Structure formats: structure tokens, C-alpha cells
Amino acid sequence: MLSAAPSSTHHAAGLRVQPRPGQALAGLQTRLFDWLQAHGVEPRAVQCHADASGGVRLRLTPEMLAAWTPGFDTLALATTLQRDGDTPDAALAREIVVAMLAAPQTMPFDSVDELEARVSVRGHIVRAAARTALAFRTDDAAERPTEYWHYDEDHGFLLHEGQPLIDALRAATQPEATGRRYDFSCYRATEYVILLGIAQELATRNPALLEAITQASRRRAIRSGAFHEVFLTEFGSMAQPVPPRYYVPGARVWFRNPHEGSADVEGYEGSWVIYLGGGRFSNFWKREQPYGFEQKCVEIHHWRHGVQTGADGALRMNEDIVERRTAATLAHPKRRAAVLARMQRLRDPQGVYAAGGCIDATREFPRPLCPGTSTIALPVLA
Template sequence: MKRSLFSGCCLLMVIQMQPLQAAPAGGQEAVTVACGDCQPGSRQTGTPASGLRFSCPAGEVVKFGQAVDAYLLSNGISMRHIAKTIDTEHGTLSYVMRTDRQTHDTLALARHPALRVKDERLLLPGAHGTMRPIHTVSKQEILLALMQTGRLTAFDAPACSLDTLKDHVAIRQNIVAWAENLNWVWPNGGQARWNTRYWRRGTPRHDVPLHVAVNDAFINQRLYSIGCYTGAKLVMIQGVLDYYQRIKRDPEQVKRIEARLWSNQDPLTDIEPGRMWDFEADFDNKEQNRPGKLLTIQYGVPARHFVPGDWAYFLNTDAKSYQKTGYEGSNAIYLGRNRFDDFYNDHNHAYTYHEKLDEVYQWRHGVFSRSRDAAKIKPLSRQAMARLEQPPKQGGLVNDFRVYPYFFGAPLPELPRQK
């Protein structure tokens, strides 16, 4: 059924789908509504402030929406679970999961029977030119998480293109794939160790291509003894460079990204925005407006909202154990399927959300290895665990930001000039 409502505002076309909870078979009901009937977005055009949003030339938005629909369907996403909104006047298009607006949880998406989420099997390069299979998060789950309520991912022009969306989803998947099976050595407060064939004290050798040096950290993992901060940065860099070098085969983009990483002569530094660390007592305010070389940041994200490929931070709020080098907090990559990385294979390659919270919390009890110090673990009640899910200011451990790659199909922020 189609109807029109006018309230002196732009005209929108909303495709109303069946709620996810019911998810019955059947068609869609197209309803035309006015701006005043919609949740305002950041541009005040009436598009939803959650999920995926595209801002394109007004005359192209309907055709572009058809292309996005086809991409979602090709990744096993039924349009019955999605609310699609088109604003033909302002050229905006949005996709939001048809879930309870108060429920922003992405951790259980893979277990929802109606969504029929499945892992994907990929091949990653191994030692001596071999390829190894790995089961990892699907593009389907990444897209569903991007469309979940509680968080907006905006592809505004010139990033409003299907290729930019596809690249972003594939990069997130590649980040996760490389984080699935890690076995680095934990330095435990000691000096880091690197494969000197490719690295000199944490800086890639200039006589080796950057993507080759980074790739070696994943091929010869036992030659690297690094902290979780360095581990998170390596995973992010590998996910991006390997995508453009091996998967998309775009040498010009690789060249641009590597030049950006080398811009301060130290590729592993400053890949994230400076303000990511503004919660620390010794934060340098000069870093507040420094953009990341590779990553951007989003604040105000609900506690249980993670998109596979996100870099999150779990803060150790215990003053005493915080002073122990390496235990200030946990830099965690979300792998999808309610799993977070395990850089050192101390917990069978992954932690669930509650296991990650418990890991950081238990440091105050001297549990610095889940296998070695298991006897020191003090179980948490359900109420205590719920509290830990909140931001630190509310008694929890999870900072409310998420860090993730730029949209590389669009211009990137200018980096500070080096003196």
C-alpha cells in the first residue's frame, strides 16, 4: 500500500519491512512519508541516525539503492529484516535493521536463526608460498552489524559508491581473517623482539617493501614478541595492505597507503587518531586533533555494539595492576560471532565478550595468564558482569569509542607536516 503525507518538508520513500523478531515470509509494504515522521539524522534530512547511510547526487539515489539491495541479497541478507529509506530530494539512502530501537547488540547476530548467518572459508598466504584455509566472519555478518541500530556509518559523497562499501566490508573481513589464528610471544614487560631480516627495533627496514615486512609478522609469528597495542596496529595495517596488494591487486592504492604510513618515517606510529588516548592521565593535548594515518574513530557507541574489524579498548580501572607494564588495558579486535582476538593463543585463539571483560577485570587479582593463573580467578556475578559492560565513568571497562579503517575510495584527512 502506498500513501502520501505532507508536512512542509522533504518527501521520503520508506520501504517498511517486517520486524526481525517475527521475520515472516512475504512481501514489502512501500509507504511514502514526510520528514516530520522520521528520525532526524546528522544532516537533518529525515534519514535514520543509525545503520548505513549514503549521501549521493539526488538524481542517482534510487538507482544506487537498487545496486545496494542487490549487494545485500548477494550476501544472504533478506530485505524483510531491513528498513530502507530513500530521500529523493536530498539524495540520501539508509538501511537499518528492523530490531528493537533499544537493543543495539551485535554480539548475537550470528546466532539469530532468522538471519541464517554463516562463516566464510578463505585462503591466507602461509610460509614458503603455501596457502592455508581459515574460517572467518562473513561479509553478511559485517553488513548486518553495520545496519544495526545505535550507530551510524555514513558514506557521504565522494565516498557514496558501491565499490567503497564493498572495499570497506572486505577490508574488515580481511582484518578479522588475519586475527583469527595468532601466536605471537607476549613480552611480559620485557623488550619487544622482531625478525631482524625485515625490522629494526619496531621499524621496517627501508630495503624491504612495507607490506612484505608487515606480512612476515603473520607468517613467522614466533619470531615476534610484542604487546597488544603493537599487535592491534599490525593487524589493522595487514588487513588493509594485504587487501589492496593481494586481493584487489591495486598497486597504486598500496603505494598511496604505504607512503602515508611512512610519512613520519615510522609506519607503526600514529595509525590511529591522537584523541583515541585522551582518557589517559598523561595525554598530550597537542595530539587531540591529529588524524590517524590509517584509521578513524567513532564515539558514543553502545556497549554491546561492535562491527567485525573494529578496534576497541577495555580499560583496566584497577589503580594497582594498571601500573604493571602491558596491563593498562586491552587493545581488542572484534572478530564477529561474539569473539575477540587472542594475540598470544592464551585462550584458544579468542575470547567472548564476557571472557574479555573478565580477563581485564581479573588482572587486579593477579591473573595475568588464563592458563597459568587459573586458580586465582574470582568468579563474577551476573550483576557485576553487567556493570563491567558500561563505560569506565559508569563503573565499567569498555570505552565508548570504536576505531576502524578509513573509506579509501575517498580523500583522506591531511597529515601533519613533518619538521
């Protein structure tokens, strides 16, 4: 369970890491400091102390929190941490680590191995999301590469016998693998991207679990609510919302459409994206143009202006209108400020369209992955 948010915005809750059975806290602390330095984080930037749970807590000092993530705003963290000579993967890993050290609510880990795995899997998810390019479609009967997948009316897209899950997920989401883009809704797209990241980490960290997921994928698609329950952890809640500008790379994020009329257009109830780091959010339809935070908020605001009724009476979204209005608002300082003041509020509860904005109270990321500590429990399939 997540602990309560810290009482002051001057203090991070950070990470809590439990020792392995028989491991002394001093040895755990030494390993954690080595881990920090391997990611280019100096121990003096971090508070480290024994936790009441019997583990070790790591968090940014109040001074570094204010300097690097003021008000728990992580959107500029990549620029703040930038170093000459960094590889993209090293820079991303450091951003993930520091953003987690700045967590406003405790992020618990059952071991250093689990901590390392869930930093690594976030990197896999970011890279997969950045490479994903799709066509937009909201129904489940969209196509997948037939070399790897076949459609079952009751169970969704199923993996062919003998085909590896990682290759199949890449083929469905990355055009370089097949030479074409496949149809997805944004929600289903995030599932494939996250599962690809999880599978890549399990290939070296927990091959037995990867094999179990592969076999399950041959029999039934784990999707929608079941996907969330099986593979993801939710960070924050409506009672204890995550600060609106706090994001860790690799998290799945929902931007809600707060306008009731345009939310009736299928596929425009909100927007599911992956936070890529560096203030960028995935754009699966134009991957070379990832969204900025403010751009995403303004775009969703203008969905209300793009609604049209087709000849069949069905509501549709005119994306050209939305794109033009979004560009005009972003270029007009007063109009931009007014739209953002509304849209950057915390969203209303489900079913309510009142004074809330588009910002969700929670973030989602993979469950524990390591042998002995993983909490991924696959459904029992008949």
C-alpha cells in the same frame, strides 16, 4: 561527522550512502539492493529511503532489529544468521553487513564502492587477527623479522627497501611465515593487524595509496596516536556512547582497566583487541583461545588480584593468579553476575577511577580507502 544516536532503541540509524556524481538515487538504490542480496540479506529486512543529505539510508527494520540485534546487541548475530552451506568468509561478510545495518549511529559512505571496500577490509582485519600469534612485551625495542624490518632509535621499526609491506606485516605477526613469534604490546599488535588488512584491500582497490604507505613505512613508523589519526575513524564518543554490546567484526576495541592500582602495571592499563565476530575477541597470545565478552570483562576485573612487586621493586602481573581467579568466577553464577554488573558499565573518563566499568564508549575502524574518497592523509616526512 557521525549523526546523533536514534532517540529510540527500537530504531537503527544504519548506513548512509551517497551517489556518485550524476548517479540517480533510483540507480543507487537498485545497486544497494543487489549488494544486500549478494550478502544474503533480503531487502524486506531493510528500510531504504532518501536521506536529507541527498543520499540513501539503509537500516534494519524495527522488527528485524529486535529479532537479530535486540538492544543493539550483536554478540550473538553470527549464530542468528547462520546458514547451511555458508563459507566462513561469506558468513563473516553477512555478519559485518547486518551489524552495520543495525548501527545505533549513522555510518556514512561516499559511494557504494566505499561501502564495499570497508566491508571487505573488515574481513581482512578479522582474518589477520585470527592468524596472529605473538609474545607479550610492552617496549618498542622488541624484535621483528630481520629479513623485512630494521630498528631505528628515532623512527621505530622500518621496512627494508625492496620488501613488500603485506609480506613484512604477515612475517611479523603470523608464525607460519617465519617459524617464530615476535614480541609486541597489544596496542602495537592491533596496529600491525589493521595495517595488514588495509594493505590487502588497497592492493586491489587503491594500489597508489598502498605504494605511498609502503614508502612511508621505509622512513618512519606511523604508530600510537599518529596511527589512529592517519588510518582510523572513531565511532561514538563519551557524549554519545556506543551501546555496550554493539560490535562489528573488524573493529578495534579497548577494554579499560577500571582498577587504579593494577592499571599502574605497564601493559595492563587496558586491553586492545579486534572483534572477530561470533562473540569472540582476539587473543594474540593464545590465538586458539579467543576471548568471549564476559570472559574478557572478568579477566580484567581480576588483574587487581595478580599484581606483585618484583625484587627490583617494579610492579608485575602474575597471569597464573589471574587465570585461576577468572575461571573460578566464571564458574560461580552469583560471583560472575556481581563482577559483570560492575565491569559492563561504561568506563570512566581518562584519569578517573570511580564507578565506571571496562566498556569503552567508542569503536575504531579504517578510514575511507577508495581513490577520490579516501581520507587517509600520510604525514609529510622530511
